[in-house]
Amino acid sequence: MPEVKKDLRIQRTRKLIMDSFIDLSGKKEFRDITVKDITTEAMINRATFYYHFDDIYDLLEKxxxxxxxxxxxxxxxxxxxxxxxxxxxxxxxxxxxxxxxxxxxxxxxxxxxxxxxxxxxxxxxxxxxxxxxxxxxxxxxxxxxxxxxxxxxxxxxxxxxxxxxxxxxxxxxxxxxxxxxxxx
Amino acid sequence: MPEVKKDLRIQRTRKLIMDSFIDLSGKKEFRDITVKDITTEAMINRATFYYHFDDIYDLLEKxxxxxxxxxxxxxxxxxxxxxxxxxxxxxxxxxxxxxxxxxxxxxxxxxxxxxxxxxxxxxxxxxxxxxxxxxxxxxxxxxxxxxxxxxxxxxxxxxxxxxxxxxxxxxxxxxxxxxxxxxx
DNA sequence: GCAAATGTGTTGGATAAACAACATAATCCA
DNA sequence: TGGATTATGTTGTTTATCCAACACATTTGC
Incomplete structure (x- = not known):
């Protein structure tokens, strides 16, 4: 029911971002987490983050x-x-x-x-x-x-x-x- | 000294492959591990594996x-x-x-x-x-x-x-x- | 208070990686 | 044995991601 994006790169990148975010959430508060932190942890370019999410609040939500x-x-x-x-x-x-x-x-x-x-x-x-x-x-x-x-x-x-x-x-x-x- | 490939995609993909391989090595014997197993676990396309490694023996070595x-x-x-x-x-x-x-x-x-x-x-x-x-x-x-x-x-x-x-x-x-x- | 440093969000062009399709080789199992 | 299934490599095209550079906001520390 949620429109499933099929390209493996998209699935993988989103997973890397989400996992990194959840991981970081266990280490510091949300307000101390930057997009840079997440992309560094996930080994992806910062621009790629914005390809998938509007901003960090959008990520939180999703x-x-x-x-x-x-x-x-x-x-x-x-x-x-x-x-x-x-x-x-x-x-x-x-x-x-x-x-x-x-x-x-x-x-x-x-x-x-x-x-x-x-x-x-x-x-x-x-x-x-x-x-x-x-x-x-x-x-x-x-x-x-x-x-x-x-x-x-x-x-x-x-x-x-x-x-x-x-x-x-x-x-x-x-x-x-x-x-x-x-x-x- | 090893020629460092700088593109983040290359670093990330190699890491994903290596980590998956090492992970699988803990679960089954080398001779039972297929390229498909590795690429599935790493969430990458099989063709991409061959972009980085000649074959599974090359991966073992590296x-x-x-x-x-x-x-x-x-x-x-x-x-x-x-x-x-x-x-x-x-x-x-x-x-x-x-x-x-x-x-x-x-x-x-x-x-x-x-x-x-x-x-x-x-x-x-x-x-x-x-x-x-x-x-x-x-x-x-x-x-x-x-x-x-x-x-x-x-x-x-x-x-x-x-x-x-x-x-x-x-x-x-x-x-x-x-x-x-x-x-x- | 004001630099300097750091973070945000965006862009255009370059490239790694996905996909699909193929031929061939190895493995399975009736 | 032999036919079916599964794994291996390879290729051309498409696309997601990288990179570098940018303008602008926010934070930091002197």
């Missing part, structure tokens, strides 16, 4: 999207519908992702990260919803709302319930969530 | 040379003359290298490996000899003989003295070696 997408694909959302089990898996994928981020200091970019997570969630959720129903504009909105809900829950879990497991946190709520939606 | 050269540079031969200390360091560099090889199964290529080690040694030894003397054809021959001597000693150590340290093995002999050379 790198995070990709990492999150890998997490989500681990939940095999593509082959499943939106039942309780996949709902829990989605939630833990988000919390896992946020945990891995918190170890790599992206302070000051919470807004960006939040948007990335929500946007990806939205795509995944919509993909699942149209398996049970048909393609409707209303389902787009449902996906938007559920993505905000899941993201908000992950923030709440991190701030107030980090002592219990993400699974426990979300399982606890699901029955009430379903009934409250059914009522309306 | 990869081994490079690894050995790194070992030898660790001994800082460039800044030193041929005294007892550097002699011992050279010897341990060789035995270290052979040990690392024995963990990666290059069975059937002992001849190639032996030649690579001797040729590299010869270059390094000659570089040291002309610091104490001047550039003479005779010193080339001395370098040849010493390189054979050191290599032969490393084989003997591996076969018959592996229970003692390389340092002990070679230190033990150096006094006799020097006097026997002085006599003649």
């Amino acid at each position: 790198a995070l999207s990709e990492v999150l997408m890998v997490n989500l694909e681990g939940a095999q959302f593509e082959s499943s519908t939106l039942d309780e089990g996949t709902f829990i898996k989605l939630f833990t994928a988000i919390t896992d992702f946020q945990l891995s981020l918190s170890r790599r200091c992206h302070r000051g970019y919470e807004e960006t990260i939040a948007r990335i997570i929500r946007e990806q969630l939205e795509v995944v959720l919509y993909g699942m919803l149209i398996k049970d129903h048909e393609e409707l504009p209303e389902l787009k909105t449902v996906a938007v709302m559920l993505s905000w809900a899941l993201y908000g829950a992950s923030v709440d879990w991190k701030n107030n319930y980090a002592d219990q497991s993400p699974e426990a946190y979300i399982e606890r709520v699901i029955p009430y969530l379903i009934s409250s939606v059914n009522i309306s | 990869a081994l040379s490079e690894v050995l050269m790194v070992n030898l540079e660790g001994a800082q031969f460039e800044s030193s003359t041929l005294d007892e200390g550097t002699f011992i360091k050279l010897f341990t560099a060789i035995t270290d290298f052979q040990l690392s090889l024995s963990r990666r199964c290059h069975r059937g290529y002992e001849e190639t490996i032996a030649r690579i080690i001797r040729e590299q040694l010869e270059v390094v030894l000659y570089g040291m000899l002309i610091k104490d003397h001047e550039e003479l054809p005779e010193l080339k021959t001395v370098a040849v003989m010493l390189s054979w001597a050191l290599y032969g000693a490393s084989v003997d150590w591996k076969n018959n003295y592996a229970d003692q340290s390389p340092e002990a093995y070679i230190e033990r002999v150096i006094p006799y070696l020097i006097s026997s050379v002085n006599i003649s």
Whole structure:
């Protein structure tokens, strides 16, 4: 579904850049990482960086999207519908992702990260919803709302319930969530 | 001294190939490694492999040379003359290298490996000899003989003295070696 | 405060590397 | 054995990447 660029050089170069960036993120804060650092580490020319990304924020965005997408694909959302089990898996994928981020200091970019997570969630959720129903504009909105809900829950879990497991946190709520939606 | 190719693409591609080859060598025997394996792992086109290397044996040769050269540079031969200390360091560099090889199964290529080690040694030894003397054809021959001597000693150590340290093995002999050379 | 140094983003021309296609050689396995 | 599959090298064309140079912003340190 993401338009796959096939030229091996493009795949390889993007991988080198992303890997270098993730590697550097483990060593210093985002605001201390320069394009020069990344291209030196990746052994590519700086001009080549700009061939693939608008700037370092564009890279941040795409790198995070990709990492999150890998997490989500681990939940095999593509082959499943939106039942309780996949709902829990989605939630833990988000919390896992946020945990891995918190170890790599992206302070000051919470807004960006939040948007990335929500946007990806939205795509995944919509993909699942149209398996049970048909393609409707209303389902787009449902996906938007559920993505905000899941993201908000992950923030709440991190701030107030980090002592219990993400699974426990979300399982606890699901029955009430379903009934409250059914009522309306 | 090795003609340094400056284009970043060349450096990067060679590194990718060499790293992939060394990586694969840790997983399977040399005779089971195909060019396809290497290029797939390195994410480069097979034709590009042949742009840099004649064939897989050429790669074996250059990869081994490079690894050995790194070992030898660790001994800082460039800044030193041929005294007892550097002699011992050279010897341990060789035995270290052979040990690392024995963990990666290059069975059937002992001849190639032996030649690579001797040729590299010869270059390094000659570089040291002309610091104490001047550039003479005779010193080339001395370098040849010493390189054979050191290599032969490393084989003997591996076969018959592996229970003692390389340092002990070679230190033990150096006094006799020097006097026997002085006599003649 | 102001140089000097370092980083950003862009360009045009040169070149390494991808791709696709081919012929041939080695390997597999029924 | 023999046919199928897989690996080896090679080639012409296309394209991604390099390089060098540029103008401009940001940071650094005296």
